[in-house]
Amino acid sequence: MAVEGYLPVPLTREDCPQLPTAWVGVGEQGIRLYGRTYDHPSRDPHEGLNLYRRARSDLRGKRKGRWEVRCSPNDLSRVWLRDHTTNRWVEATWVHSPVVGAPFTQFLWDIAVSQHLERGGRTEDEEAIAHALAALLERAERGPEQARL
Numbered sequence: 001m002a003v004e005g006y007l008p009v010p011l012t013r014e015d016c017p018q019l020p021t022a023w024v025g026v027g028e029q030g031i032r033l034y035g036r037t038y039d040h041p042s043r044d045p046h047e048g049l050n051l052y053r054r055a056r057s058d059l060r061g062k063r064k065g066r067w068e069v070r071c072s073p074n075d076l077s078r079v080w081l082r083d084h085t086t087n088r089w090v091e092a093t094w095v096h097s098p099v100v101g102a103p104f105t106q107f108l109w110d111i112a113v114s115q116h117l118e119r120g121g122r123t124e125d126e127e128a129i130a131h132a133l134a135a136l137l138e139r140a141e142r143g144p145e146q147a148r149l
Contacts, residue, residue: 019070019080023063026052031069031079031092034106035113035123038079038092049092052081059084075103096130102137112136 024031026049030039040048056065068082077097081090094100112133113123121128 019072022069022071023066024069025066026055026081028053030095031081033069033071033079034076034109035126035129036076036109037095037126039095040090040092049081049090052083052090057084074105076106076109077103096127099127099130100134100137104133104137108133108136 022033024033030037030049030053032038040050042048042050044050052067057063057067059066068084069079070082071079076094077100078091078093081092082088083090109129112129115136116125116129116132117123121132123129
């Protein structure tokens with residue numbers, strides 16, 4: 001680590017048991033989590049999130065009616081919902097992923113939100129934040145600007 005550094009790797013569905021957990025409901029638009037909306041593109045009523053929209057889980061106690069959702073801290077462009085009755089994992093992608101086109105972390109999301117708010121935007125402007133995030137990633141890809149002499 002000290003010599004090579006650290007490269008965060010986006011995790012996959014197979015890594016779900018090790019990923020952070022959130023307990024959420026699934027609305028008509030999909031899953032709302034940390035200011036982002038996630039959905040599955042399937043129109044088939046028996047696929048994707050369609051089985052879970054406006055449906056409550058049969059869990060009791062503190063998690064009553066909510067669904068388990070896992071996400072990789074190194075790639076917030078997708079989440080996985082677990083159906084605890086079948087132990088099936090359903091992937092849902094961030095609805096604005098095509099705007100960004102790359103995995104991103106919570107750290108980068110927070111920077112994009114801050115920049116958007118500084119320009120007078122609101123936290124509810126998810127698509128505008130996606131564009132700010134895309135611009136941030138483009139600048140990072142170009143690397144530091146060269147100093148002019």
